[in-house]
Amino acid sequence: MSCARARAAAILAAVAATGLPFDGQQRHGFSYSVAQAEGQNEAPAGNGKSASEPTLAPVTLSPQRMQSIGVKTGVVEFRPVDDEIRTVGNVEADETRLADVEVRFAGWIQKVYANAMYKVVRQGQPVLTIYSPELVTAEQDYLVAKELLAQGTGPGKHGGWQSLLDASAERLRRLQIPDREIARLKKSGKIRREIEIDSPASGFIIERKAFPNMYVQPGMKLYSVADLSTVWVHAQVFQNDIGRVKVGDPASITVDSYPGQTFPARVSFIWPEVDMATRTAKVRLEIPNPEIKLSLGMFANVHLAVPLGRQLVIPASGMYRSGTRQIAFVDHGDGYFEPRDIETGARAGDDFIVLKGLKAGERVATSANFLLDSESQLQAAMGAFAPPPPGAGAAAAMNAPQVTLEYSSTPSPPRSGSNNFRVKLTGADGAAITGAQVTVTFFMAAMAAMGMAAMRNVATLSEKGGGIYEGPGEVQTGGTWQVTVLAAKAGQTIAQKQFSVTVEGGM
Structure with a gap:
């Protein structure tokens, strides 16, 4: 009692x-x-x-x-639900659309046509000229084979010279000499000291290592060309969300350079690795970029749409957290509200998915x-x-002795999770107050901007003797809480203290 x-x-x-x-x-x-x-x-x-x-x-x-x-209500209903994961990333080149300009012979660069970073080049467009003694020798061998074929007599000799000519032409192709240069050599019979090297793809030059009079060796990368008509964004997704993302899911990005414009995207790959420091995994998005509005290195806001199918949902503001419980106040009409324990799943925008406790069509309080x-x-x-009889409470209040309430916690200040609370009650004469009921209540108002409902935790303390009351209590999260310490005896409040405390620990 x-x-x-x-x-x-x-x-x-x-x-x-x-x-x-x-x-x-x-x-x-x-x-x-x-x-x-x-x-x-x-x-x-x-x-x-x-x-x-x-x-x-x-x-x-x-x-x-x-x-x-200000009581308002919302309806519990079935509807298609798309969860949304918001994160960030940076615009990068599509690695499948990169091409390198290399040579397969040694030589010296003579002229450089593609002489600036991010210059646009077309496939087959000359980007530089090079002088190579090895290449000159290969062209000479081709002309010799061509001359021997022209002078050869008899079927056997003719076939041998033709094989030699074909082998010389194939050697030039393996050195990546353009077909137009081989055709010119065949037609004119003249060796060109410098040969033009073409771009293998259309795009922007994003890396340049070619300069006049520089000596190059086989396999040396001279340019990197990127086709930016499609780009990638690697979004950083927390590991607790990564299981909901699948290849092919729709997504979108926004950038500060084009306010109000949304660029559609698609999930093309999920990295099988989580960063140990940030606990995030990379999700690769593929984004069409025909107008080249998205530049490499741009910071992007990423919105991943995760289809969850048709689900029973409750407005997020209709779910109230009280301690470890999730409660909804069901509106039965005529101002009658029934408190009901519910269980919710993932948050989807402004709603929570309902797992237990509610059915479609019911209305719940949302404020x-x-x-x-x-x-x-x-x-x-x-x-x-x-x-109590009329007037008993007032009389008891007038006759109640002045009580001093001292509050402390371990640790101090409290941390998110389990804490121990201690209250000492003494009367005006310094004597210990025994037989009281003492509670410590933590309350945090709802934070709609962060998607957090109001939270309330109550710890009931046990009497330890000598006016000391102690007991454990859970605080759900860090932040600023309103605390009410209340002591009652025989149904009458004998002491009360209210204050704010900043609880340490993460949200």
Whole structure:
């Protein structure tokens, strides 16, 4: 009985802190039935509810009160759901559209036509000329074979000279001499001291190592040419999201250079490696770039659309976290709201996928959930004991001794996760206050911009003797929390302290 009274006192303080007046029977639009609350207490607590978490009861609001506290509702429905993963990346060249300009013989560069980075070249366009003694020798051998073929007599000799000529031409081709140069050599019979080297592909020169009078060797890369009509973006996706991404999924990117414009993309590859430092994996996107608006190195905002099929969803603001529980206040009409434990899955935009606890067509509260939660706990607690006679509470308050409340935590300040809380109660005469019920409540308001619902954790402390009360409590995340420490005895609040504390640890 004393625990129920303490819980009621704690909830009364929470409701008072929110500005909801309470007069014992009618609370400016809030009404309750003791018998109804007792019946609710006898019902199962719901999925995921532990014995230490508060019991909830249905609440009834008048239309005026619903309007004054801003209660809004949304519908639970089936619809096609696309989850969205937002991340970043950089524009890179499509590696399948890169081509290198190389030579297969040694020589000296004479003229350089492609003399600047990012110059546009076309396939077959000369980019430089080169003088090579090896190449001159190969051309001489070709002309000798051609002359011997012309002078040869008899079928046998003719066939031999033709084979020699064909071998000389094949040698020139293996040295990557253009066919037009071989045709010129065959027609004119004159050796050209310098030969032109062509670009093997169309695109932009993104790497240049060719300069006049430079000596080159076989296999040396002189240029890299990139076709930028299609580009890549490697998006950094956290490992807890990577399992939802598949090759072929649609995506899009935006860049600051073209505000308001979206570039469609497609997932073409997922790296089988996670970066140990950032815990992210690379997801390669393929993006058409016909107008060459996307430049190499551009920073891109990436939006990955992950199809989840047809799912039952609830508005994100309709799911309220209370400790380890997920609660929805189901609207049955006429201001009657039923608190129900639910289980949700992945977030999809402004919705959560519903796994348990709700069905299509039901309406849930999407605002003022904290006030509904406080009132629901109050009604459940009030159903556990009969109200004191009129005036008893006021008299007790006037006769209650002045109590000093000292609060501390280990660690200090608290960290996200498990903590230990300690409260010391002493009277005006310095004597220890025993037999009290002490609770420590942590509350964080909803942060819509971050997609976080309101959070509330309550720790009930145990008496250790000498006015000392201790107990463990969980704090879900780091950040700034509003803390209420409340001590009650015989159903009467004897001490209360409210303050803010910054909890260490990650979100």
